[in-house]
Amino acid sequence: MATKTVKKSAAKKAPAKKTAKVAAPKYGYFDDAAKEYVLTTPATPIKWCNYVGTLNFGGIVDTTGGTLVCKGDPALNRITKYIAQMPCSDFKASTIYIRIKDGKSYKIFSPFYVPTLTKMDKWECHVGLSYMRWIAEAFGLRVQVTIFVPTGSNTLLQDIQVTNIAGGAKEVDIIPVYEFSHFEAEKQLTNADWVPQTMTLKGHWEKDGHVVLEQYAYMKRDYAVNYVTADCKVGSFDGDRRVFLGHNEMGSWANPLSLQNKELANSECDRGDNIAALMIHAGKIAAKKTFRTCTQLGQEQSLKVAAKAIKKYRDLKNVDKAFEELAKFWENYLSTIQVKTPDASFNTMVNVHNPRQCHTTKNWSRYLSLYQLGYGTSRGIGYRDSTQDLMGVMSHMPEEALVLTKNLISVQRPEGNAMHQYAPLALAEDTGNEANAGDSREKAGVLDADGNPMYADWYGDDHLWIVLTVASYLKETGKMELLNEKQPFYVPGKKRGERPEGTILEHLKRALQFTREHLGQHNLPLLGFADWNDCMNLPLGAESTFNTALYAKALLEMMGIEEALGDKEAVEMYKGWYEDVKKAFNDSAWDGKWWTRWFDKDGNGYGVSSAKYGKIYCNGQSWPVISGIAFGDRAVQGMDSLNKLLNTKYGVKSSTPGYRGFEPAVGGISTYPPGAKENGGIFLHTNPWVMIAETILGRGDNAFQYYNQINPASKNDILDVFESEPYCYPQNILGDEHKQFGMGRNAWLSGTSTWTYQAATQFILGIRASFTGLVVDPCIPSAWDGFEATRKFRGATYQISVKNPDHICKGVAKMVVDGQEIDSNVAPIFTKGVHKVEVTLG
Numbered sequence: 102m103a104t105k106t107v108k109k110s111a112a113k114k115a116p117a118k119k120t121a122k123v124a125a126p127k128y129g130y131f132d133d134a135a136k137e138y139v140l141t142t143p144a145t146p147i148k149w150c151n152y153v154g155t156l157n158f159g160g161i162v163d164t165t166g167g168t169l170v171c172k173g174d175p176a177l178n179r180i181t182k183y184i185a186q187m188p189c190s191d192f193k194a195s196t197i198y199i200r201i202k203d204g205k206s207y208k209i210f211s212p213f214y215v216p217t218l219t220k221m222d223k224w225e226c227h228v229g230l231s232y233m234r235w236i237a238e239a240f241g242l243r244v245q246v247t248i249f250v251p252t253g254s255n256t257l258l259q260d261i262q263v264t265n266i267a268g269g270a271k272e273v274d275i276i277p278v279y280e281f282s283h284f285e286a287e288k289q290l291t292n293a294d295w296v297p298q299t300m301t302l303k304g305h306w307e308k309d310g311h312v313v314l315e316q317y318a319y320m321k322r323d324y325a326v327n328y329v330t331a332d333c334k335v336g337s338f339d340g341d342r343r344v345f346l347g348h349n350e351m352g353s354w355a356n357p358l359s360l361q362n363k364e365l366a367n368s369e370c371d372r373g374d375n376i377a378a379l380m381i382h383a384g385k386i387a388a389k390k391t392f393r394t395c396t397q398l399g400q401e402q403s404l405k406v407a408a409k410a411i412k413k414y415r416d417l418k419n420v421d422k423a424f425e426e427l428a429k430f431w432e433n434y435l436s437t438i439q440v441k442t443p444d445a446s447f448n449t450m451v452n453v454h455n456p457r458q459c460h461t462t463k464n465w466s467r468y469l470s471l472y473q474l475g476y477g478t479s480r481g482i483g484y485r486d487s488t489q490d491l492m493g494v495m496s497h498m499p500e501e502a503l504v505l506t507k508n509l510i511s512v513q514r515p516e517g518n519a520m521h522q523y524a525p526l527a528l529a530e531d532t533g534n535e536a537n538a539g540d541s542r543e544k545a546g547v548l549d550a551d552g553n554p555m556y557a558d559w560y561g562d563d564h565l566w567i568v569l570t571v572a573s574y575l576k577e578t579g580k581m582e583l584l585n586e587k588q589p590f591y592v593p594g595k596k597r598g599e600r601p602e603g604t605i606l607e608h609l610k611r612a613l614q615f616t617r618e619h620l621g622q623h624n625l626p627l628l629g630f631a632d633w634n635d636c637m638n639l640p641l642g643a644e645s646t647f648n649t650a651l652y653a654k655a656l657l658e659m660m661g662i663e664e665a666l667g668d669k670e671a672v673e674m675y676k677g678w679y680e681d682v683k684k685a686f687n688d689s690a691w692d693g694k695w696w697t698r699w700f701d702k703d704g705n706g707y708g709v710s711s712a713k714y715g716k717i718y719c720n721g722q723s724w725p726v727i728s729g730i731a732f733g734d735r736a737v738q739g740m741d742s743l744n745k746l747l748n749t750k751y752g753v754k755s756s757t758p759g760y761r762g763f764e765p766a767v768g769g770i771s772t773y774p775p776g777a778k779e780n781g782g783i784f785l786h787t788n789p790w791v792m793i794a795e796t797i798l799g800r801g802d803n804a805f806q807y808y809n810q811i812n813p814a815s816k817n818d819i820l821d822v823f824e825s826e827p828y829c830y831p832q833n834i835l836g837d838e839h840k841q842f843g844m845g846r847n848a849w850l851s852g853t854s855t856w857t858y859q860a861a862t863q864f865i866l867g868i869r870a871s872f873t874g875l876v877v878d879p880c881i882p883s884a885w886d887g888f889e890a891t892r893k894f895r896g897a898t899y900q901i902s903v904k905n906p907d908h909i910c911k912g913v914a915k916m917v918v919d920g921q922e923i924d925s926n927v928a929p930i931f932t933k934g935v936h937k938v939e940v941t942l943g
Contacts, residue, residue, distance in 0.1 A: 241267030493855030517615030642702025776839025
């Protein structure tokens with residue numbers, strides 16, 4: 102094949118060097134201008150990754166080229182066989198081999214470094230906004246690979262460019278490889294007889310030399326097939342892993358024996374381990390010339406349906422256009438909120454990486470990561486998870502967020518509580534059994550001496566979060582008519598059309614009513630199977646002060662909704678409920694220096710000073726402040742006790758001291774060693790709640806200290822301690838009772854993302870939507886002179902400038918909107934145009 106010489110498009114050109122780089126000693130740096138994190142070594146402390154596409158079609162790409170792709174449901178429609186537990190150096194579902202003719206044999210390397218582990222002259226991995234780009238140099242070649250999913254498509258593209266940067270022509274071949282999974286991901290791992298018997302790969306040659314590799318499990322042949330193809334002609338292919346690796350798999354992914362042959366074997370696979378390997382002959386690439394090709398991995402109902410996309414992306418102009426459209430999506434998405442403050446790492450996270458992570462958690466909930474592996478029916482879309490995630494994207498994509506909001510509402514029970522999680526494919530197919538009760542199923546059969554269930558089959562917090570989510574949508578959009586829309590309640594075994602239904606407003610009312618009707622001996626809301634802390638599972642009758650505070654916060658939000666609707670009677674009713682629970686909390690939950698976290702069915706307190714383990718809990722102090730049921734000296738004292746007993750240089754611990762062994766009475770929390778996860782670890786999800794509580798108390802210096810302690814961007818120079826990706830929040834950091842204090846784990850899919858974004862933008866910067874306008878109520882570090890921000894709200898753009906001449910933390914002395922001073926800190930609602938908002942603190 103003749104060499105293709107191409108002009109490098111602007112979209113595909115390697116980013117020019119920027120002046121504003123934050124140097125890192127080992128792993129990489131933030132390139133804020135390109136909105137990327139640039140890795141300079143593949144040897145990250147643990148696996149790092151990025152997300153491409155959405156749950157509709159997409160998945161994970163790790164920094165060494167491993168790819169986990171699914172369509173619609175990673176448990177029930179998985180495409181590639183990525184095994185997350187494999188070592189970083191091993192092949193994981195995909196790679197690209199570059200082959201250079203060297204006399205009678207070949208030199209081989211991968212631009213991903215894995216699996217060939219070939220030493221390179223240069224290696225970079227650019228972690229971008231829904232794309233990954235590698236730049237690798239070896240053997241006189243420069244290889245650039247960009248992987249992304251075009252917006253709205255069912256296709257993963259690999260744009261591969263090989264440039265001869267040395268003298269003399271080089272004969273080069275490009276061999277991209279994918280390995281397929283059975284669509285039922287768990288069965289791929291558990292059934293080594295049935296699965297390979299069903300797996301099939303066939304090659305379809307086209308007259309012009311193109312080939313399409315078609316793969317499917319037999320029972321899906323007629324309605325869902327995977328395919329791999331390329332824009333250019335292909336010399337040969339392999340579909341059988343054993344043939345590709347060679348010598349009955351005595352060849353390895355690091356050195357496939359087939360690559361020492363001129364061509365692959367054109368092996369198809371009627372059973373066994375299905376792969377898709379293409380031999381693309383770049384031919385002799387002259388000095389300073391570039392060969393470019395693009396591969397496609399997709400899934401459609403048939404190859405006939407796929408033909409349109411195949412044709413489209415065989416035109417490299419359309420590949421460039423698709424990448425430009427992806428960049429425009431992110432430019433528009435991020436432009437909703439942009440800030441300029443005195444703190445560079447704060448700006449990096451708030452402007453780029455934190456809202457990007459919020460977008461990812463909205464799409465994936467806790468379903469698929471390198472930690473939540475998406476097997477079986479163990480997770481799905483979490484009710485409490487996604488209701489919180491949606492609040493982090495509501496300002497950027499309210500209508501898209503509303504679709505998921507309605508899905509969640511539809512798995513609320515008629516009684517008012519909610520199912521704990523649902524499977525998206527089953528929901529779309531209206532199976533009648535799309536939702537389940539989560540981990541409470543594990544103890545569903547545990548009975549007391551009288552034969553009664555010992556544990557609830559519902560979580561005490563799930564149903565309350567939806568009130569906050571819907572309120573967030575209404576404040577952002579003003580579309581109060583949503584509340585009149587009807588949605589079904591969930592009844593197991595019945596399809597949507599057979600279920601009772603109610604307006605969305607009725608759903609919210611039933612959520613609050615359920616909690617009001619499920620109070621314990623202190624008149625506090627019952628724990629249920631668990632509250633936000635999944636790991637504390639006390640028998641029926643236990644009360645939760647977290648659920649108490651969340652219920653109170655939901656009542657406040659409901660009062661705001663009813664006031665906007667003009668229903669004064671409802672406002673007064675909910676105000677009465679609020680005062681009832683506030684009194685009950687203050688009468689029973691104060692332990693002397695902080696708030697109690699739980700009461701068991703016999704009235705014994707957990708999170709009390711007399712306890713040997715778990716004396717004080719983070720959420721027990723922050724949420725009473727957030728909800729307003731803690732006030733005055735006790736609110737301050739609780740937060741001061743938190744600071745004294747729970748704060749560390751890497752974040753606030755969930756509790757202290759940690760349990761030293763398994764205690765069946767308290768359950769899962771004691772299965773972790775001290776300092777890990779909920780047992781005294783730094784569970785990051787709780788930290789932004791501490792930030793928010795501190796801003797409510799007006800203590801901006803404290804709030805910002807807590808923010809910086811967990812900001813991953815600020816850990817770029819201590820990655821040998823932190824280990825996790827510095828461009829996204831992990832779920833947890835090991836606490837100071839653990840030998841590996843400071844180590845982060847479980848990146849990407851964490852409620853830390855949504856709440857830290859809300860803490861930063863809505864409470865530290867103080868810019869938040871309301872029913873009557875855009876509130877600007879900052880609580881910033883006293884050292885700041887001020888900050889600037891741009892916020893899009895209801896069709897208008899607000900350019901906000903905050904001055905802090907007296908170097909205080911909180912207190913708006915004056916607000917001027919479009920040159921006119923107003924008597925509040927709420928900028929009016931505009932439906933278009935650009936409006937200048939000037940705020941002076943004092």
